[in-house]
Amino acid sequence: MRALVTGGTGRVGSAIAARLEREGYAVLAAGRADGDLARADTARALAARAAEALGGLDLLVHAASEGFAPRPLEEVSESDWDAALGATAKGAFFVAQAAAPHLRRARGAVVMIEDVAAYQPWPSFAAHCAAKAAQAMLTRVLARGLAPEVRVCGVAPGPVAVEREQERRRASETLLERTGTPDDVADAVVFLARARFVTGTTLVVDGGRLLQSTRR
Numbered sequence: 001m002r003a004l005v006t007g008g009t010g011r012v013g014s015a016i017a018a019r020l021e022r023e024g025y026a027v028l029a030a031g032r033a034d035g036d037l038a039r040a041d042t043a044r045a046l047a048a049r050a051a052e053a054l055g056g057l058d059l060l061v062h063a064a065s066e067g068f069a070p071r072p073l074e075e076v077s078e079s080d081w082d083a084a085l086g087a088t089a090k091g092a093f094f095v096a097q098a099a100a101p102h103l104r105r106a107r108g109a110v111v112m113i114e115d116v117a118a119y120q121p122w123p124s125f126a127a128h129c130a131a132k133a134a135q136a137m138l139t140r141v142l143a144r145g146l147a148p149e150v151r152v153c154g155v156a157p158g159p160v161a162v163e164r165e166q167e168r169r170r171a172s173e174t175l176l177e178r179t180g181t182p183d184d185v186a187d188a189v190v191f192l193a194r195a196r197f198v199t200g201t202t203l204v205v206d207g208g209r210l211l212q213s214t215r216r
């Protein structure tokens, strides 16, 4: 089995890549140095290169994302907006578009690493919420567009890799009163990669964060 993990050098993506390797996958874990996913041409080129290097593709995990920073609505700039939408929404689409023929051939799967921010409006993270909502819609659009050969699912993490000084506050925002880990997300990815009758849906891995109404 062969997997491309975008954002594979990040906190969550590297845990997913390591876990997939332990599950027997050959993995290309891509970071920014492997191509800027905010651009369609480099996003497509990454998928093509991965398929060539690995001899095909059974799984695409899209964990690349940037621009997660609090900003009052009045202060959001065009570059904040472009950063948030770039790798997260545009990259998600164009990597999947170029990976699609390879995934169809292998009867493979796509797993989008979303965010509970796709489903909960946070005024201090307007661009990030919009980008994540766009990406979450792509999970469903691509599930329809690539069926029946390719399944497309999402994982929406809550706080799974947070700075130490934010640990206590972020834990208090969950029902389970603790933060999760990147391995919790990797567990969900492995589950969805194997779930042969699941497509077009998202597994929320957030300790109950979505059910809390804390303002952000």
Ligand SMILES: NC(=O)c1ccc[n+]([C@@H]2O[C@H](COP(=O)([O-])OP(=O)(O)OC[C@H]3O[C@@H](n4cnc5c(N)ncnc54)[C@H](OP(=O)(O)O)[C@@H]3O)[C@@H](O)[C@H]2O)c1
Residues within 6 Å of the ligand: 006, 007, 008, 009, 010, 011, 012, 013, 030, 031, 032, 033, 035, 036, 037, 038, 062, 063, 064, 065, 066, 086, 087, 113, 114, 115, 116, 156, 157, 158, 159, 160, 161, 162
């Ligand atoms: N951390 C959390 O608690 C949390 C919670 C909810 C959702 N998530 C989601 O989980 C995913 C991963 O988050 P993370 O915390 O692991 O982020 P991270 O540590 O900041 O890693 C981001 C990854 O994306 C890559 N990247 C960023 N911009 C890129 C670009 N323009 N082109 C190509 N690659 C780019 C980075 O590459 P470089 O290493 O080369 O910079 C890195 O591999 C994101 O979708 C995030 O929204 C995370």
